[in-house]
Amino acid sequence: xxxxxxxxxxxxxxxxxxxxxxxxxxxxxxxxxxxxxxxxxxxxxxxxxxxxxxxxxxxxxxxxxxxxxxxxxxxxxxxxxxxxxxxxxxxxxxxxxxxxxxxxxxxxxxxxxxxxxxxxxxxxxxxxxxxxxxxxxxxxxxxxxxxxxxxxxxxxxxxxxxxxxxxxxxxxxxxxxxxxxxxxxxxxxxxxxxxxxxxxxxxxxxxxxxxxxxxxxxxxxxxxxxxxxxxxxxxxxxxxxxxxxxxxxxxxxxxxxxxxxxxxxxxxxxxxxxxxxxxxxxxxxxxxxxxxxxxxxxxxxxxxxxxxxxxxxxxxxxxxxxxxxxxxxxxxxxxxxxxxxxxxxxxxxxxxxxxxxxxxxxxx
Amino acid sequence: xxxxxxxxxxxxxxxxxxxxxxxxxxxxxxxxxxxxxxxxxxxxxxxxxxxxxxxxxxxxxxxxxxxxxxxxxxxxxxxxxxxxxxxxxxxxxxxxxxxxxxxxxxxxxxxxxxxxxxxxxxxxxxxxxxxxxxxxxxxxxxxxxxxxxxxxxxxxxxxxxxxxxxxxxxxxxxxxxxxxxxxxxxxxxxxxxxxxxxxxxxxxxxxxxxxxxxxxxxxxxxxxxxxxxxxxxxxxxxxxxxxxxxxxxxxxxxxxxxxxxxxxx
Amino acid sequence: xxxxxxxxxxxxxxxxxxxxxxxxxxxxxxxxxxxxxxxxxxxxxxxxxxxxxxxxxxxxxxxxxxxxxxxxxxxxxxxxxxxxxxxxxxxxxxxxxxxxxxxxxxxxxxxxxxxxxxxxxxxxxxxxxxxxxxxxxxxxxxxxxxxxxxxxxxxxxxxxxxxxxxxxxxxxxxxxxxxxxxxxxxxxxxxxxxxxxxxxxxxxxxxxxxxxxxxxxxxxxxxxxxxxxxxxxxxxxxxxxxxxxxxxxxxxxxxxxxxxxxxxxxxxxxxxxxxxxxxxxxxxxxxxxxxxxxxxxxxxxxxxxxxxx
Numbered sequence: 001x002x003x004x005x006x007x008x009x010x011x012x013x014x015x016x017x018x019x020x021x022x023x024x025x026x027x028x029x030x031x032x033x034x035x036x037x038x039x040x041x042x043x044x045x046x047x048x049x050x051x052x053x054x055x056x057x058x059x060x061x062x063x064x065x066x067x068x069x070x071x072x073x074x075x076x077x078x079x080x081x082x083x084x085x086x087x088x089x090x091x092x093x094x095x096x097x098x099x100x101x102x103x104x105x106x107x108x109x110x111x112x113x114x115x116x117x118x119x120x121x122x123x124x125x126x127x128x129x130x131x132x133x134x135x136x137x138x139x140x141x142x143x144x145x146x147x148x149x150x151x152x153x154x155x156x157x158x159x160x161x162x163x164x165x166x167x168x169x170x171x172x173x174x175x176x177x178x179x180x181x182x183x184x185x186x187x188x189x190x191x192x193x194x195x196x197x198x199x200x201x202x203x204x205x206x207x208x209x210x211x212x213x214x215x216x217x218x219x220x221x222x223x224x225x226x227x228x229x230x231x232x233x234x235x236x237x238x239x240x241x242x243x244x245x246x247x248x249x250x251x252x253x254x255x256x257x258x259x260x261x262x263x264x265x266x267x268x269x270x271x272x273x274x275x276x277x278x279x280x281x282x283x284x285x286x287x288x289x290x291x292x293x294x295x296x297x298x299x300x301x302x303x304x305x306x307x308x309x310x311x312x313x314x315x316x317x318x319x320x321x322x323x324x325x326x327x328x329x330x331x332x333x334x335x336x337x338x339x340x341x342x343x344x345x346x347x348x349x350x351x352x353x354x355x356x357x358x359x360x361x362x363x364x
Numbered sequence: 365x366x367x368x369x370x371x372x373x374x375x376x377x378x379x380x381x382x383x384x385x386x387x388x389x390x391x392x393x394x395x396x397x398x399x400x401x402x403x404x405x406x407x408x409x410x411x412x413x414x415x416x417x418x419x420x421x422x423x424x425x426x427x428x429x430x431x432x433x434x435x436x437x438x439x440x441x442x443x444x445x446x447x448x449x450x451x452x453x454x455x456x457x458x459x460x461x462x463x464x465x466x467x468x469x470x471x472x473x474x475x476x477x478x479x480x481x482x483x484x485x486x487x488x489x490x491x492x493x494x495x496x497x498x499x500x501x502x503x504x505x506x507x508x509x510x511x512x513x514x515x516x517x518x519x520x521x522x523x524x525x526x527x528x529x530x531x532x533x534x535x536x537x538x539x540x541x542x543x544x545x546x547x548x549x550x551x552x553x554x555x556x557x558x559x560x561x562x563x564x565x566x567x568x569x570x571x572x573x574x575x576x577x578x579x580x581x582x583x584x585x586x587x588x589x590x591x592x593x594x595x596x597x598x599x600x601x602x603x604x605x606x607x608x609x610x611x612x613x614x615x616x617x618x619x620x621x622x623x624x625x626x627x628x629x
Numbered sequence: 630x631x632x633x634x635x636x637x638x639x640x641x642x643x644x645x646x647x648x649x650x651x652x653x654x655x656x657x658x659x660x661x662x663x664x665x666x667x668x669x670x671x672x673x674x675x676x677x678x679x680x681x682x683x684x685x686x687x688x689x690x691x692x693x694x695x696x697x698x699x700x701x702x703x704x705x706x707x708x709x710x711x712x713x714x715x716x717x718x719x720x721x722x723x724x725x726x727x728x729x730x731x732x733x734x735x736x737x738x739x740x741x742x743x744x745x746x747x748x749x750x751x752x753x754x755x756x757x758x759x760x761x762x763x764x765x766x767x768x769x770x771x772x773x774x775x776x777x778x779x780x781x782x783x784x785x786x787x788x789x790x791x792x793x794x795x796x797x798x799x800x801x802x803x804x805x806x807x808x809x810x811x812x813x814x815x816x817x818x819x820x821x822x823x824x825x826x827x828x829x830x831x832x833x834x835x836x837x838x839x840x841x842x843x844x845x846x847x848x849x850x851x852x853x854x855x856x857x858x859x860x861x862x863x864x865x866x867x868x869x870x871x872x873x874x875x876x877x878x879x880x881x882x883x884x885x886x887x888x889x890x891x892x893x894x895x896x897x898x899x900x901x902x903x904x905x906x907x908x909x910x911x912x913x914x915x916x917x918x919x920x921x922x923x924x925x926x927x928x929x930x931x932x933x934x935x936x937x938x
Contacts (some may be wrong), residue, residue, distance in 0.1 A: 010549045017548070017555065024442035027435045031499045042579055050425065066579040071570075071588040074900030079575055082483050083490025098903065106523025173799060179881065181901060222803045222885045226591035229882075236406040238780035238799075251594060255403055354902040359714045361889050380743040383736065384758065387817055390773030391762040393783075397776070405772060407781050438887040447669040462832075466666065468920075472677055474871045475916045476684070477895050480909065484683035485676065507676045510669060512819075512868060519827045519860035540783035553829045556753065557822035560760045564818060568767045570878070587766050611764060615757050 024065060031092035041290060042066040044076065046067040046273070053302040058286075058293035065290060072225065080104060080278075087281040088290055092273040094182045094198075094344040095135060096128035099276065106279035107134035112288040115295035122335050126272060127345065137290035138291055139274040139312040141303055144261075144341060145183045146268035147242035148234060148249050152258040157241075161262040163187050165241045167212075172219050176233050176242040179223035182344050183269070184243055186211035186359050190266055190342075197342070200349040206356060213360045223361075234259065245271075247308035250328055270341035274312070310334055366542035395605040403595050419599040419607070426603060433567055436498055436582055440598035441506040441563040447506070448513025448558055453547065455514075456521040459531075471511045481574030482506070489576075504572045509562040516561060520554030521547075657746035688909035697906065705910035714893065719915055720891040722874050723922060725805065729812040730820075730870035732863060736813070737820035741861075742854075744821075756825070760818045767815060774811050778802040778883075779879045803885025811883050812873050820865040827861025828854070856937055863930060867923060876918050891915050 040062070043049070047069040052059045059065075059197035068086070070076030075097055080086065081102045091099040099105060110116040116138070123129070123139040130136070147165060151158055157165050166175045166187070178184040182198075190197040202208045221239050224230055227248050233239045235257060249261040262268065275291045277284070293299060300316030303309060308328045311317070317325065317334055331337040347353060401411035401600040420426065453468060455463055473481070485504055489496065528550075532542040548555070570584040577585060663670075690697045691704055709715045745754045762770070777783045778801040785797040801807065831854060839849040877892030884890075891911065898908030 082486040228594040235404040376743045383740040451669040454662040454665035458658040460662035475905040484680040488679040515864040
């Protein structure tokens with residue numbers, strides 16, 4: 001029954017399949033060949049931190065290091081815990097105990113960091129920098145978590161800035177928040193009047209936060225962790241207020257939107273991120289050089305100007321200049337700004353808080 | 365043509381077009397916003413710009429992630445389809461003791477949460493001292509796509525007439541040639557569908573790839589990371605548009621070549 | 630298929646015990662089947678052994694500060710059933726996935742039918758056209774859905790322009806139905822291709838025979854086409870249903886404040902909740918439940934098949 005045409009089709013199909021197999025074998029060959037030299041340390045960090053401008057000294061001396069990023073810091077912890085071989089990582093203050101619990105963080109020899117003296121004193125004194133008399137983590141950058149709101153849509157909050165806007169019944173369904181314990185859920189603890197917004201070891205404090213979170217869940221349009229989604233919603237007017245990091249506000253203003261970043265009467269939050277070295281790294285020297293390169297002033301200046309974050313050295317702030325700092329919403333006196341905010345700390349009973357958050361989201 | 369009363373396409377044709385519209389609806393918006401002169405993807409459109417395309421083409425890390433994804437997807441689709449084909453053939457051609465148990469076992473990768481698969485494969489690989497690379501991503505993706513290939517091919521091969529194969533074998537064809545010249549043509553639509561599906565899944569998979577990636581990333585991992593930087597989104601849209609238009613062009617060119625070949629035969 | 634020269638039937642097998650043993654083995658269907666299956670089974674056995682051990686093992690341990698208590702216990706499973714949230718969300722996830730599978734397969738069937746029976750040339754082009762949209766990142770498509778369903782998105786802008794509404798509708802996105810729509814779109818290719826594949830193999834003469842016997846188009850479809858395409862429909866349903874139960878990204882992106890699924894709970898046990906043993910137990914229970922749901926579905930289908938006959 002088969003026609004000549006049919007045979008031709010089958011022949012061509014077989015030829016096509018053979019060709020595809022051939023291409024796949026060739027591609028497999030390229031995977032087997034190592035692409036990058038293994039004599040470079042691997043930096044496991046936040047996305048975007050592969051810009052070589054952040055490590056000018058290192059790149060000039062050794063060329064580009066290897067880099068890979070996590071999408072979510074928790075997944076980074078899980079990957080490291082499972083045995084992933086990185087050399088340098090970039091944890092944030094509030095997650096340090098979790099990173100340390102993987103048992104893979106090594107002490108840093110600050111005598112090998114010529115830029116270590118430049119790090120601001122208040123940051124050096126933070127929990128987590130020193131553990132048992134050894135430096136385990138070098139602060140690199142910091143920023144704020146607060147509420148951005150549309151001044152044209154919620155003008156009554158101008159001059160009366162407060163986290164309460166997220167709970168304002170007038171804006172039910174028109175607010176958004178981070179899908180995060182440390183950037184959002186702890187605010188419920190703060191507004192519930194808990195003595196320490198980061199400590200939920202007392203069931204009564206957890207319950208108080210739960211009541212507040214139940215209200216928030218009914219208030220928000222959505223929870224999201226990515227600045228893109230949050231900014232999009234503010235830009236389109238879908239929400240009038242949302243929790244964001246400080247650099248989002250700069251971008252929103254640049255697009256000509258009438259927005260303001262709250263300095264809530266309860267205080268804005270401050271996060272700090274830094275670098276640590278993984279125990280047993282085969283690149284101890286280069287790992288130290290990489291950290292040192294990130295503390296150098298040109299690197300810190302580039303981060304202020306391009307990411308809009310605060311950084312850990314005073315020198316960089318002076319090098320940037322008043323006008324630019326003001327445009328970015330950063331203070332010229334970073335120590336003062338740091339002192340004014342609420343430092344994000346590791347959460348006590350994070351497990352319980354997460355369970356509560358899940359339950360509230362499930363409507364329980 | 366079959367003697368269908370409602371003409372060539374009929375009401376079903378209208379439905380097919382509507383269905384294609386549904387499938388393409390989110391995709392046609394991408395090119396629109398990729399030339400929109402604003403960082404935020406929202407109406408109203410601002411103005412026309414090619415800036416995002418310039419950025420996308422200058423974005424080396426993103427392009428190499430794209431290239432990695434294409435390589436991984438291609439290899440995964442070929443390996444998974446081959447393995448799926450062998451399994452489907454065995455399960456449909458022979459009456460096997462414990463066939464149900466085998467099918468059940470082979471479908472575990474479909475049911476197991478990817479985060480567990482990712483973490484435990486990583487634990488094993490690092491215990492064995494194997495460095496992570498694109499090859500480990502391929503491994504993970506083959507594991508989760510094999511059952512898909514198997515299901516698609518089984519639905520094709522079920523009820524396939526054994527006697528044709530037996531005839532070929534009786535005629536003295538080697539089993540391999542029989543497979544290549546008899547079974548493969550019969551299974552062809554299934555093979556094509558399996559290749560397309562396994563490629564698509566691998567090309568879009570994020571979580572397993574994250575745990576199994578070394579310093580080379582695939583596109584989905586890369587794009588997820590870029591979400592932290594809203595200013596990068598438009599260039600990602602531009603890349604997405606280029607993928608769509610590029611594949612379109614590729615398909616049309618291939619079709620032209622095919623037709624050219626057809627005329628000659 | 631007569632393009633190769635006919636060869637003489639293979640030579641007489643060498644005598645001896647070994648040869649006879651090989652022949653018996655070759656003759657056994659099971660053995661030949663397992664021979665073909667061996668590469669696939671070997672790969673999955675090697676790759677899946679660790680995950681299964683980790684999964685079951687972990688679920689029997691308990692999380693204590695900074696490590697695991699390795700005495701075997703069912704405590705995590707008790708937690709699963711004690712806390713209302715886990716069974717509730719698992720049930721919700723199964724319902725969402727079932728809805729997604731139903732919608733996806735129903736929408737895909739006519740389209741697959743069209744390609745299989747109405748398109749006579751360039752079927753390959755149609756197949757590629759169907760899969761092409763899914764080669765853009767999932768994330769971008771989700772963003773697009775938000776533009777379509779969003780506050781001043783395509784639908785709202787269109788309706789306002791037409792004067793149907795004055796204020797944007799805000800129930801289109803960030804809820805369960807948005808999750809269903811987004812998933813039904815995302816998995817469309819996984820429904821349409823298997824259905825197409827099984828429709829394509831149906832012998833056209835059977836359909837013509839039914840016509841000749843005076844069966845109407847509806848009866849022909851119900852008695853010939855549908856039963857013969859069932860393997861594809863089953864494959865499609867399973868390929869959409871099973872993976873979507875564990876999805877965690879879509880509810881996160883378009884589910885809004887309440888759209889969480891079991892995948893999110895597993896994710897948070899392995900992440901912020903920092904309780905891998907509990908995460909493993911949730912996974913085991915949900916895997917077993919999915920398996921049970923699949924068995925019920927397959928049983929239902931076989932009953933239906935018997936009814937159609």
